[in-house]
Amino acid sequence: MKRVVIAGVSGAIGGALATRLIDRDAQTRVIGLCRDPEKAPEVLRAHGRSTVLPWDAEDSASPAAVAEALESLLAREEGIDGFIYAAGLLHGPDMFPEKRLEDLDSQSMARAFAVNATGFGLLTQALLPRLRHREFKRVVAISAKVGSITDNGFGGWYAYRSSKAALNMLVRNLSIELPRRCKPIACVSLHPGTTESALSEPFSQSLAKLKVHTPEETASNLLDVIDGLEEDDNGRFLSWDGSELPW
Ligand SMILES: NC(=O)c1ccc[n+]([C@@H]2O[C@H](COP(=O)([O-])OP(=O)(O)OC[C@H]3O[C@@H](n4cnc5c(N)ncnc54)[C@H](OP(=O)(O)O)[C@@H]3O)[C@@H](O)[C@H]2O)c1
Numbered sequence: 001m002k003r004v005v006i007a008g009v010s011g012a013i014g015g016a017l018a019t020r021l022i023d024r025d026a027q028t029r030v031i032g033l034c035r036d037p038e039k040a041p042e043v044l045r046a047h048g049r050s051t052v053l054p055w056d057a058e059d060s061a062s063p064a065a066v067a068e069a070l071e072s073l074l075a076r077e078e079g080i081d082g083f084i085y086a087a088g089l090l091h092g093p094d095m096f097p098e099k100r101l102e103d104l105d106s107q108s109m110a111r112a113f114a115v116n117a118t119g120f121g122l123l124t125q126a127l128l129p130r131l132r133h134r135e136f137k138r139v140v141a142i143s144a145k146v147g148s149i150t151d152n153g154f155g156g157w158y159a160y161r162s163s164k165a166a167l168n169m170l171v172r173n174l175s176i177e178l179p180r181r182c183k184p185i186a187c188v189s190l191h192p193g194t195t196e197s198a199l200s201e202p203f204s205q206s207l208a209k210l211k212v213h214t215p216e217e218t219a220s221n222l223l224d225v226i227d228g229l230e231e232d233d234n235g236r237f238l239s240w241d242g243s244e245l246p247w
Pocket of ligand 1 (some may be wrong): 007008009010011012013014034035036039055056057058083085088089110115142143144145191192193194195196197198199200
């Protein structure tokens with residue numbers, strides 16, 4: 001991938017993906033997006049081949065502002081060949097994963113859908129003109145296994161689970177529309193595996209029995225899968241080790 005947009009570069013996984021892409025290939029240019037560009041890793045803010053733009057998934061005007069900023073960063077005919085959506089929200093000051101129905105809260109549901117699902121759809125919409133070229137493109141949503149409807153045997157985490165299921169549906173819809181408009185392309189959902197981050201931190205004790213990866217390990221695992229994507233992979237839900245996950 002030579003020109004990649006990554007949403008959520010202030011996060012553990014998004015930041016590690018962007019850093020690895022910049023480090024490994026002197027031809028790669030990264031455009032990182034996050035709410036506060038000052039929170040992006042120093043290497044991305046200082047690097048000649050990366051730019052960090054402000055973007056907030058809860059601000060509906062934000063995707064258009066990103067598209068406009070791209071006008072001055074890229075030549076008119078210059079496309080992008082990678083878009084990775086690594087923003088996500090599980091908890092916050094007034095938000096915690098629900099344990100039971102009584103915990104359901106409209107604000108938390110709305111925020112989870114805005115960040116975990118809608119943001120991906122609206123950014124893809126804003127980037128569409130940059131995806132209409134003849135090289136192979138990868139559009140990747142960092143999803144979560146707990147967004148699998150088939151795999152849900154525990155319940156709980158209503159806002160997070162249902163917003164990730166919605167993200168997965170956006171991927172399936174786009175995997176039908178994008179090849180008609182931007183061929184050749186693969187649009188996939190990827191489960192990153194449990195990873196040390198602010199998002200997983202409150203659950204670190206209960207995660208102790210699981211294999212927890214560092215963000216750098218996760219970036220390496222995910223890039224192995226992303227690098228290996230072909231047109232035939234369009235519309236798949238894959239785990240960090242390349243195995244198939246049920247929708
Ligand atoms: N860590 C895990 O174990 C794990 C497991 C399964 C799936 N995932 C998924 O992996 C992705 C990355 O998560 P992570 O572990 O790297 O978490 P993280 O370090 O907490 O990063 C989350 C990212 O989402 C951004 N974000 C939150 N609200 C936003 C908003 N309103 N607008 C724009 N960006 C917003 C954060 O930006 P700010 O810095 O501005 O807050 C940050 O860049 C998420 O989609 C998550 O669901 C993670």
